[in-house]
Amino acid sequence: MVILGCSVAMAYRARARLRVTQRPIGLALRALVAVSMGLGSVAFAPSTSAGDIESVQQRGVLRHLAIPYSRFVTRSGDGLDVELVQRFAAHLGVKYQLVECPADEFFGRLTGAAPQDGTATPTPEPLGDLGACGVSITPDRTLIVDFSVPTFPTQVWLVARAESAICPIVATGNLATDIESVKRLLPGVLVLCKPGSSLDARLYGVVQDGARVVDFTGTINDLIPAVIHGDAETTLMDIPAAADALAAWVGRIKVIGPISQTQHMAIAFAKTSPRLREEFNLFFARCKADGTYMRLVRKYFPGVIERQREFFRDCRDETQPGSGN
DSSP, rough: OOOOOOHHHHHHHOOOOEEEEEEEEOOOSOOOOOOOOOOOOOOOEOOTEEEOOHHHHHHHHEEEEEOOOOBOOTTTOOOOHHHHHHHHHHHOEEEEEEEEOOGGHHHHHOOOEETTOSOOOOOOOOOOOOEEEEEOTTTTTGGGEEOSSSSEEEEEEEEEEEEESOOOOOOOHHHHHHHHHTTTOOOOOOOOOTSSSTTTTTGGGTTTTTTTEEOOOOOOHHHHHHHHHHSSSSEEEEEEHHHHHHHTTTTEEEEEEEOOOOEEEEEEETTTTTHHHHHHHHHHHHHHHHTTTHHHHHHHOOOHHHHHTTTTTTTTOOTTTTTTO
């Protein structure tokens, strides 16, 4: 996901803007004994109160920290990640709780970490046991959280207004070639981007390719409307959000082509929760094997399956006999 990597002070300042909803989940399937930011050179000290699987079971609630994003976590409280984590809560034999937070506080709320240089206020206690809302795996983020196995594929695309003179490339089947074809179209083009996120155009070398980059001050969800309204000719969008945008603004935008290599999303955990992460990985493997995962993907992101078939090849798909074997 395109979670913001704002300044350290912004990312960890305490706010009261949390909305919490709780839903009971059924009995456990079994009992158990045994949750991007660019950090620069700042060292972080994780909260000693961040709990692992034992804390979750003792509390009796699995807290799902999230930012409403695409069809991973919707404004109505459902989505691919919501249903996946609800099932994980049932697997653990605990209730499920959705905890929403601002994008620039996501990692601080998850880890309770604070910079050791004193530039930000620590979160007194982590407010989530895991974070799931289409979170992209990046090297910077792995410095402060641990990720599960990849749970969803993604990629960053260049998207333009429908009336733009820029034409979509013809896919060759070679991703590197397609990316270069897109970049050859960029000289002089205005690209609206979100700094500090995976939709920051600077991450993909577009300035060197001649693009004119404009930083957007609104939310990620407002990028496409801004392009439609003429703030810029193009913007960057990842696959899940682009699929939503194409459905919402039919005939108003077009995908020019890929600007990044294939990326992966995953569930984020505090580094103090290794057993919770390990248990999720086991749970997720079972969901892939028994068809649960593909049922959820077809429910929320059916259009992604054919575009990213390689990622789903080892998943059982009840609509495709013999899949996942």
